[in-house]
Amino acid sequence: MVSIFSVYKFILHGIMKLVGVRPQTVEIEPGTIMNFWVSSHIPNKIENTPKKSKPAVVFLHGFAMDGIFTWQLQVLSLAKNYAVYAPDFLFFGGSITDKLDRSPEFQAECVAKGLRKMGVERCTLVGLSYGGMVGFKMAELYPNLVEYIVATCSVLALTRSISDASLERLGFKCWPDYLLPDSVKGVRNMFEIAAYKFPHLPDWIYKDCLEVMFGNRKEKEELLEALVVDDKNFAIADFPQVVVLELVSK
Incomplete structure (x- = not known):
């Protein structure tokens, strides 16, 4: 089955190229x-007019x-x-x-x-x-x-105190649990928490998201770990x- 996100990505990239x-x-x-x-930078077509960036x-x-x-x-x-x-x-x-x-x-x-x-x-x-x-x-x-x-x-900056308070309010132990979900339910929760009145979508769309959006998981976990800084620093x-x-x- 073709991923809806792969199709949309192809269409989106094509539209972007059409508008320069x-x-x-x-x-x-x-x-x-x-x-x-x-x-792209559209050249000034009026002769003898200084081109403004x-x-x-x-x-x-x-x-x-x-x-x-x-x-x-x-x-x-x-x-x-x-x-x-x-x-x-x-x-x-x-x-x-x-x-x-x-x-x-x-x-x-x-x-x-x-x-x-x-x-x-x-x-x-x-x-x-x-x-x-x-x-x-x-x-x-x-x-x-x-x-x-x-x-x-x-x-x-994401200080330790802000991080701990935010995770407690969201109900997660660590940021990868929230931002790098490994299940359809996790993807749904991420979008519903992040967006105001997120529309209801069928599970197969969330499954598509899970398969295409969360590559480089190890490196992204390291990015999240490096994001949190001690308050004293x-x-x-x-x-x-x-x-x-x-x-x-x-």
Whole structure:
């Protein structure tokens, strides 16, 4: 039986290419490759008119899906008027590394280096959940690159106290139990918890999700482990950027 997600992925990628958004593979360093979905730059057709570069918007995805799956509607809406970049984090989509570093700092470093290699000098970051935390690290480490940051369903960092309180409220012992389910029931619970009034779907759709969405499980477990920091090791950075933090709760 053909996976509905494989079919949808094929259709989605085709639509993106029709509107000028295409995948671009960037070698960050030997052994580390990141995939970015990038909107093409439409040349100015008016002769003798200085070409103005479009403002760059970088969409950073959460822990469930890759960049273009997560931000497809936003990318389609903004691609005409903005230079849009939707990277796949390492071990998601088409991004991979042979390095052992699993920290959000390393993800931030790789995204920043990839953007630099593509000629991005200043950008606005839009981060969801895990992407928001990586985005805050980018804003901290690369203030000359990140002009603004918008984060939703996220925190500055996942401290031990925030992590323990969140897991207790959600009813899980650890983050992989929630974000890396190994059963149809687990996938259903993940979506129903993460989304407000998630629609009822048949089990075969969740089974499809289970089969195609949770590859690189070992590496992703390590990413989640590296995400949690001790409270004593966390200090709020002095962000020079304008930060908009949107908290959404059920």
